[in-house]
Amino acid sequence: MGNFAGNDFLRDALLQLLRRHYEKGYRLDSPIEMKKLRRKWQEDHGGEELRASDEAVRKAIASLTVSAGGMAYLIAQDVKDWLQFIVMLYLGKSEAIFYEAFFARHQEKLTKAHIFDEQILAVVFEEIFPRFHYGKVYFGKAQGAVPDVVRHEILDIWGEKTLWTYEQLEERLYIPLDAIKQVLGQQREFLWVAEGTYTHISRVNMDDEVKEKLRQEAQNLSQGRDFWSIKELPVDDVLAANYELETKTNSAIYDAVYAICLEADFDRKGDTLTRKQQEDDHVQGKMAQKMSVIERICEYCRSCDTCTLSEIQEFAKGFTKNARHLALRAAAKSMVRIEVDQYVADKYVNFDVAAIDTVIGEIVKGEYLPLKSFVTFVRFPLCGYAWNLFLLESYCRHFSEKFRFDVPYPNLQCAGTVIKRSCDMNYDELQADAVFRANINLDRDTVGNYLYNSGYLGKKPMNKQLDVIISLAKARG
Structure with missing residues (x-):
C-alpha cells in the first residue's frame, strides 16, 4: 500500500468513510465516484466540504486499500493477519496455493472481509507475501507448469497411504478438484483403482522373484501369437501383496504389472499386448x-x-x-x-468396461442407437476425461465388450451408431431397419433427410445408396 504522507486527519476520516459507504469497493480513477465521495463527506461532516485535492484523496485511499480491476478495497488488518497465519501454516508443508481452491474453501469469510473474488484475493496475497512466486492460477514457493505443480503437490502428501480419493486430496490441498482429476487421470504413475480412487505405482508391492516370474510367463504367452490379453497372466501373488488394490476388474494390478514388468518388451492397447519389434528386425x-x-x-x-x-x-x-x-x-x-x-x-484413459457397458445397455433399448441420441453422461463412470460423444465413439470402437461403433466414414459431426455386438446387420441393413421403424415415406428426400437428421450419417447419401436402403426397407414391409 505504501504510507500516506498527508495529514492524519484526512487519512483517518477517509478510512471511516470507506468503512461506512464503500464495503463493495471504491472506483479509484472515476471522476463521478470522486464527486459522490465528496457529497458523502459533506453528509458525514455537517455540510463541510472535503478541501483536499482529488489527487491527494486518491493517494490517501490507495494507501488504505488494495486495488484490483480498477476498484479499491478496504481489507481489515485482522483479516490480513488471519490470511498470513493459515497461508504460512499451509506453505510450511506444501509449496503452492491455487486461488480458486482457497477462495472456494473460505468464500464466506473472505466475502465478509470485502474479498469478493479470486482477483482481489491474489492482490491481497501479493501485498502480504511479496517474495512468493505469483502465477495466473496459483502462488507460493513453487514455479512451473500447472500439471507439474499439481503432481508435485499430490506426491508431496502421498506418504505411506496406498489409496487416495479425489475428495481426500481436495480436502488436504488448495488445488481445484478438476486439476487434481486431470493429473491423476493423465499421469501414468497414478493407477486407477475404483471410481474416484487412485494409488501410486510406488505403493505397489512386487518382489523381484514375482517380477521375473511374470516376465517369463509373458514371454511364454506371446510365443507363436500376434497378440494376447494381459488378463491371461497369473497375478495371484501380486494380489496377495496388494489386497487394497483388489477390485472386480483388478485394473490397478494389471496396470502396475504392465508398467513395472512388461512395458520394455510389449505394447499395450486396452488389455491386448503385442511384442515390440526390435530395431534390427x-x-x-x-x-x-x-x-x-x-x-x-x-x-x-x-x-x-x-x-x-x-x-x-x-x-x-x-x-x-x-x-x-x-x-x-x-x-x-x-x-x-x-x-x-x-x-x-x-x-x-481408464475405462471401467463392465460398468460403462452396463450404462450403455440401459440407454440402448433395441439393437442400436445413433451416437447423437446420447444426451447426458451423468451416469457414466469417471475415466480421466470428461465424457462426450467423441469419447463415447472411441470407447465403443476400441474398448467395449458388448458394443461396437459403425459409420460409413469418420466425420466431425458425431454421426454414426452404437450397435450391440450381437447385432449382425451391416450398416445398410441397419439404416433400412431404422427407416422402416420410423414409418416415413420411402422416397429419396424423406429417407435421406431422416438418416442425416437422426445422426446415422454425417451427410446425405447419394441416390444410388438411397435406392439400396429404400429397397431393403421396403423388403421389411
Whole structure:
C-alpha cells in the first residue's frame, strides 16, 4: 500500500468513510465516484466540504486499500493477519496455493472481509507475501507448469497411504478438484483403482522373484501369437501383496504389472499386448517399406501420447492428397478422441468396461442407437476425461465388450451408431431397419433427410445408396 504522507486527519476520516459507504469497493480513477465521495463527506461532516485535492484523496485511499480491476478495497488488518497465519501454516508443508481452491474453501469469510473474488484475493496475497512466486492460477514457493505443480503437490502428501480419493486430496490441498482429476487421470504413475480412487505405482508391492516370474510367463504367452490379453497372466501373488488394490476388474494390478514388468518388451492397447519389434528386425524393416498410406499415418498416431487432428493431417500431407479423410480414419483406428480436434493414446484413459457397458445397455433399448441420441453422461463412470460423444465413439470402437461403433466414414459431426455386438446387420441393413421403424415415406428426400437428421450419417447419401436402403426397407414391409 505504501504510507500516506498527508495529514492524519484526512487519512483517518477517509478510512471511516470507506468503512461506512464503500464495503463493495471504491472506483479509484472515476471522476463521478470522486464527486459522490465528496457529497458523502459533506453528509458525514455537517455540510463541510472535503478541501483536499482529488489527487491527494486518491493517494490517501490507495494507501488504505488494495486495488484490483480498477476498484479499491478496504481489507481489515485482522483479516490480513488471519490470511498470513493459515497461508504460512499451509506453505510450511506444501509449496503452492491455487486461488480458486482457497477462495472456494473460505468464500464466506473472505466475502465478509470485502474479498469478493479470486482477483482481489491474489492482490491481497501479493501485498502480504511479496517474495512468493505469483502465477495466473496459483502462488507460493513453487514455479512451473500447472500439471507439474499439481503432481508435485499430490506426491508431496502421498506418504505411506496406498489409496487416495479425489475428495481426500481436495480436502488436504488448495488445488481445484478438476486439476487434481486431470493429473491423476493423465499421469501414468497414478493407477486407477475404483471410481474416484487412485494409488501410486510406488505403493505397489512386487518382489523381484514375482517380477521375473511374470516376465517369463509373458514371454511364454506371446510365443507363436500376434497378440494376447494381459488378463491371461497369473497375478495371484501380486494380489496377495496388494489386497487394497483388489477390485472386480483388478485394473490397478494389471496396470502396475504392465508398467513395472512388461512395458520394455510389449505394447499395450486396452488389455491386448503385442511384442515390440526390435530395431534390427530386418523383416519388420521390409514390411515398413511396403506400408500403405493409412498404415503409415496409424503408426504416426501410435507414436504420439497426445496430438491434434491438424497435426495428423499435416503429417499425412507428406505422402497423400487425401490427407483430411485419411487422417480422420487413422486417428479413429489408433487413438482415443477426447474433443473434436484432440486425441490421446489409449494408456491415458481408464475405462471401467463392465460398468460403462452396463450404462450403455440401459440407454440402448433395441439393437442400436445413433451416437447423437446420447444426451447426458451423468451416469457414466469417471475415466480421466470428461465424457462426450467423441469419447463415447472411441470407447465403443476400441474398448467395449458388448458394443461396437459403425459409420460409413469418420466425420466431425458425431454421426454414426452404437450397435450391440450381437447385432449382425451391416450398416445398410441397419439404416433400412431404422427407416422402416420410423414409418416415413420411402422416397429419396424423406429417407435421406431422416438418416442425416437422426445422426446415422454425417451427410446425405447419394441416390444410388438411397435406392439400396429404400429397397431393403421396403423388403421389411
